[in-house]
Amino acid sequence: MFKEFKFFPEQASTLAGEVDLLFYFLIAVSVFFSSLIFFLIYVFAVRYRRRSEDEKPQQIPGMLKLELAWSIIPLILTMIVFVWGATIYFDSYTPPKDAMEVYVVGKQWMWHIQHPTGQREINELHIPVNQPVKLTMATEDVIHSFYVPAFRVKKDVVPGRYTTMWFEATKTGEFHLFCAEYCGTKHSAMIGKVVVQEPAAYQDWLSGGTQNEPLEVIGEKKFQQFACQTCHADKPNSRGPSLVGIFGESIKLQNGQSVVVDEEYIRESVLEPNSKVAAGYKPVMPTFKGQVSEVSLLQITAYIKSLAKGGSN
Amino acid sequence: MSEASATVHTTHEQTFVSKYIISFDHKMIGKQFLMYGLIMLLLGGALALMVRWQLAYPEKPLPLIGASENYLENSEVTTFMDGLWDNWLSQDSDDQNWLTKRMPVGIITPAFYNALFTMHATIMVFFVVMPILVGAFGNFLIPLMIGTKDMAFPALNMLSFWVAVIAALIMMAGFFVPGGHAATGWTGYPPLSSDPTWTGVDWGQNLWCISLIVLGVSSLMGSINYITTILNMRAPGMTLMRMPLVIWSLFIVAILLLLALPVLTSALAMLVLDRLAGTTFFNIEGGGDPLLWQHLFWFFGHPEVYILILPAMGIASEIIPVFARKPIFGYKAMVYAMASLAFLGWIVWGHHMFQSGMNPTLGATFMISTMVIAVPSAIKTFNWLGTLWGGNIKFSIPMLNSIAFVSMFVIGGLSGIFMASNAVDIFIHDTYFIVAHIHYVVFGGSIFGIFAAVYYWFPKMFGRMMNNKFAHIHFWISIVAFNCTFFPMHILGVGGHMRRIYNPMQYEFLQNFEGMNIFITLSAFVLGFGQLIFLYNAFYSAFKGKKAEDNPWKANTLEWSAPTPPPHGNFLTPPTVYHGPYEYSVPDMEEDFLPQIEKR
Ligand code: HEC
Ligand code: HEM
Ligand SMILES: [Cu+2]
Ligand SMILES: [Cu+2]
Numbered sequence: 001m002f003k004e005f006k007f008f009p010e011q012a013s014t015l016a017g018e019v020d021l022l023f024y025f026l027i028a029v030s031v032f033f034s035s036l037i038f039f040l041i042y043v044f045a046v047r048y049r050r051r052s053e054d055e056k057p058q059q060i061p062g063m064l065k066l067e068l069a070w071s072i073i074p075l076i077l078t079m080i081v082f083v084w085g086a087t088i089y090f091d092s093y094t095p096p097k098d099a100m101e102v103y104v105v106g107k108q109w110m111w112h113i114q115h116p117t118g119q120r121e122i123n124e125l126h127i128p129v130n131q132p133v134k135l136t137m138a139t140e141d142v143i144h145s146f147y148v149p150a151f152r153v154k155k156d157v158v159p160g161r162y163t164t165m166w167f168e169a170t171k172t173g174e175f176h177l178f179c180a181e182y183c184g185t186k187h188s189a190m191i192g193k194v195v196v197q198e199p200a201a202y203q204d205w206l207s208g209g210t211q212n213e214p215l216e217v218i219g220e221k222k223f224q225q226f227a228c229q230t231c232h233a234d235k236p237n238s239r240g241p242s243l244v245g246i247f248g249e250s251i252k253l254q255n256g257q258s259v260v261v262d263e264e265y266i267r268e269s270v271l272e273p274n275s276k277v278a279a280g281y282k283p284v285m286p287t288f289k290g291q292v293s294e295v296s297l298l299q300i301t302a303y304i305k306s307l308a309k310g311g312s313n
Numbered sequence: 314m315s316e317a318s319a320t321v322h323t324t325h326e327q328t329f330v331s332k333y334i335i336s337f338d339h340k341m342i343g344k345q346f347l348m349y350g351l352i353m354l355l356l357g358g359a360l361a362l363m364v365r366w367q368l369a370y371p372e373k374p375l376p377l378i379g380a381s382e383n384y385l386e387n388s389e390v391t392t393f394m395d396g397l398w399d400n401w402l403s404q405d406s407d408d409q410n411w412l413t414k415r416m417p418v419g420i421i422t423p424a425f426y427n428a429l430f431t432m433h434a435t436i437m438v439f440f441v442v443m444p445i446l447v448g449a450f451g452n453f454l455i456p457l458m459i460g461t462k463d464m465a466f467p468a469l470n471m472l473s474f475w476v477a478v479i480a481a482l483i484m485m486a487g488f489f490v491p492g493g494h495a496a497t498g499w500t501g502y503p504p505l506s507s508d509p510t511w512t513g514v515d516w517g518q519n520l521w522c523i524s525l526i527v528l529g530v531s532s533l534m535g536s537i538n539y540i541t542t543i544l545n546m547r548a549p550g551m552t553l554m555r556m557p558l559v560i561w562s563l564f565i566v567a568i569l570l571l572l573a574l575p576v577l578t579s580a581l582a583m584l585v586l587d588r589l590a591g592t593t594f595f596n597i598e599g600g601g602d603p604l605l606w607q608h609l610f611w612f613f614g615h616p617e618v619y620i621l622i623l624p625a626m627g628i629a630s631e632i633i634p635v636f637a638r639k640p641i642f643g644y645k646a647m648v649y650a651m652a653s654l655a656f657l658g659w660i661v662w663g664h665h666m667f668q669s670g671m672n673p674t675l676g677a678t679f680m681i682s683t684m685v686i687a688v689p690s691a692i693k694t695f696n697w698l699g700t701l702w703g704g705n706i707k708f709s710i711p712m713l714n715s716i717a718f719v720s721m722f723v724i725g726g727l728s729g730i731f732m733a734s735n736a737v738d739i740f741i742h743d744t745y746f747i748v749a750h751i752h753y754v755v756f757g758g759s760i761f762g763i764f765a766a767v768y769y770w771f772p773k774m775f776g777r778m779m780n781n782k783f784a785h786i787h788f789w790i791s792i793v794a795f796n797c798t799f800f801p802m803h804i805l806g807v808g809g810h811m812r813r814i815y816n817p818m819q820y821e822f823l824q825n826f827e828g829m830n831i832f833i834t835l836s837a838f839v840l841g842f843g844q845l846i847f848l849y850n851a852f853y854s855a856f857k858g859k860k861a862e863d864n865p866w867k868a869n870t871l872e873w874s875a876p877t878p879p880p881h882g883n884f885l886t887p888p889t890v891y892h893g894p895y896e897y898s899v900p901d902m903e904e905d906f907l908p909q910i911e912k913r
Contacts (some may be wrong), residue, residue: 009809023737030727037723041716044701048637049708056898056905057705062643066699067692078684078730085734086677092736093673108511131392142505143603145668145743149809152740156669159504160597161671176822180811181742182498184512185423185507188814254380285505289598
């Protein structure tokens, strides 16, 4: 009946083993309690089945010790599960510093993936094994959810913001990639795969195929195409602030607060320029909402990030 | 309230219309809600079976419909399907009728499939379980069990039913508008639901919103009525702590409804305005946020699941002592456990949104509040067991269904802990594990609770007993087929089988699950058709069943002290209550029960 039936998908990330361990613990707890309860129901059903209509059982309105026991034991158990689960959750939340970056855009009904080196893929994600990978994700239309069962990861892409997730593959091979959040008529056809390769093979893949320009170079072109440099020309007296070296730095806003420049802040600056205005500048930047696609926005972001890494030029 | 006393409850002449249609009598309104819910159950069940057919035999023509007209040869079906995959939405043409648009050659199209699962869930939650548990039993039981003549506002009560009928008609109309019915899941997440371009559904979704808004109004009228009645119209001696637990559960549910439904109603109003009036509550282009919907929906949605389960808990707490001939174990603990469930229900909604990118500290907060819910749930379960312990148990049909309720609730509750641990939930969210969980709670819990309640109160409602043999056949078919249908779904989910997918066979690794999917579907058909026995039994017995005595189960609560079936105005003499509802097997008494109206 079940061809090569497997209970869990294979474990192919550093997270998978940890999640499964907690899962097994929960199964053990559940099997224990459901067996206990079903056993008691069975025993009571047999033992206390009605024998005569006028046999009177003893009244038991309550029993404090027993009631305390079955309140406190579940409380302790759930708190153990909480601490255990929360530990995994926090660990799996913050990506390591050396994570490789990849940009993902979901749209009906495909995944569009860009690597910093400029490779673009549709419904496929090539990554090296044993290397943390951080995904910065957006959507062009509705909510989708990036789901790789073998890695035990899943994260929604939500209009109007970036979401991030990270994982480290521990096995080479091809793994399924799905959209887990129902996203319209062809939702079930939004299927892809993650290809995990040995570093050498991955390098080959990177350099193979059509010659790609790195993402930041494409971003620079877009930057010019949208005429951003007319205001952000990194020279004195230009209308907008210089974007050189701002990524990752904290900058002052007109209202006296300060923010750290990250992907989300760049996104907001381009789409809602007046919501956070840099100190010392007039709110003259026009909004690019509806003009710049999520894909281009990620490219421009990569360009602005590269300005930070390389120092001023 | 003046109206209640103004309506003179004597056996004056009643016309057919005033007795059966525009009735002000809480008992008739309760029966009307019961009929309404059972009819919708048939519809919701039929939709579920079509969903199951597609999952087990994807892209195969439906039985009967597929074979009836313009049936194609096998090879033609393949060509047809290839075309379907290439352009999914352009199936509309003028020479098609309602059926062939949705199921050309008997094959369910993806767009129709999506409407099917959306409407299945919507109907089951809003038009089956809520009307039966809250509408039917709330109405029938509250005045009888607290010992009064009728609801505080009989006219409002009548209106509440007919407004619910209007809501159902609006919802049904959605099936017939161009573009098809709503297809965004019963959770209706925007932007999918806020902009017709993403699904191609236009008026279907609008009607979905409008219908649920109207239903919200109906339910609001009901809950105001319940709260007022319970607070003001209890018989002398019926203190709060002498109320039967089912009345406690309905009281708590009425409060939840009063507070939760307006949140849904306002969210739906925003959604419909976004669609029709160009507002941008959920649209980022205009500064809105799609996550706002998720917060509003689940702020309503989690209390909603307690609205669906608490009355069933109350029902089980009512029936188990009667057939164990023992007082309920820990009456006060039961009341406090229900109240704390209701309270905790307000602070856990975020557990539906763990993967939407929330801050991990917030995620952990929702995780701990959700975990704590296990405690009152455990208290309730063990108190039911404590009631069985040392009893003199009679396995009557209401009792069997109540024990099934307790057992299935245990499984549903335990699988809830998996999903509360968000590291695990991130893996199983949006898979069949969730589908298994909701059905253990909502079918194994609420629906078995409904079965128990119908069998138990049927004699009082219709003055006749239900047929015992049919009831037993129905019970055993249901409990076995239910577990065969829904237990394997846990395994599917852990294997990575997602929910709301049109065709699992598109996924290479899910092809291994084909056998399991077929097994589930066959069980689902047994389960679905098994319910016909129940419906037949109910309708047959209502007219032809054995005549019932006033107190066939020898129970203590007030409704059994009223004549069967209770006349207009319920009690021959206004009852006075002398003690709590669960005084069974009091020592040194001849009888093993002591009705609440009798002094010790
Ligand atoms: C009309 C001139 C103008 C154009 C064109 C313009 N900007 Fe700006 N930009 C500004 C000004 C002025 C500010 C500072 C005030 C503010 O924050 O709104 C700014 C702020 C920013 C910031 C925030 C920097 C900080 O230090 O806070 C970013 C990032 C940015 N712009 C990116 C872009 C990108 C990318 C484009 C092209 C798509 C662009 N801008 C086009 C004028 C412009
Ligand atoms: C014969 C009985 C039933 C069968 C075979 C059945 C089957 C299903 C299936 C297969 C799904 C998943 C659809 C999908 O995600 O692809 C589903 C979803 C659901 N069902 Fe049922 N169901 C039954 C009864 C009920 C009842 C009685 C209720 C409520 C009282 C209910 C409430 C729901 C809900 C809330 C969902 C979630 C829908 C969603 O948002 O994905 N079901 N059902
Ligand atoms: Cu999707
Ligand atoms: Cu919830």
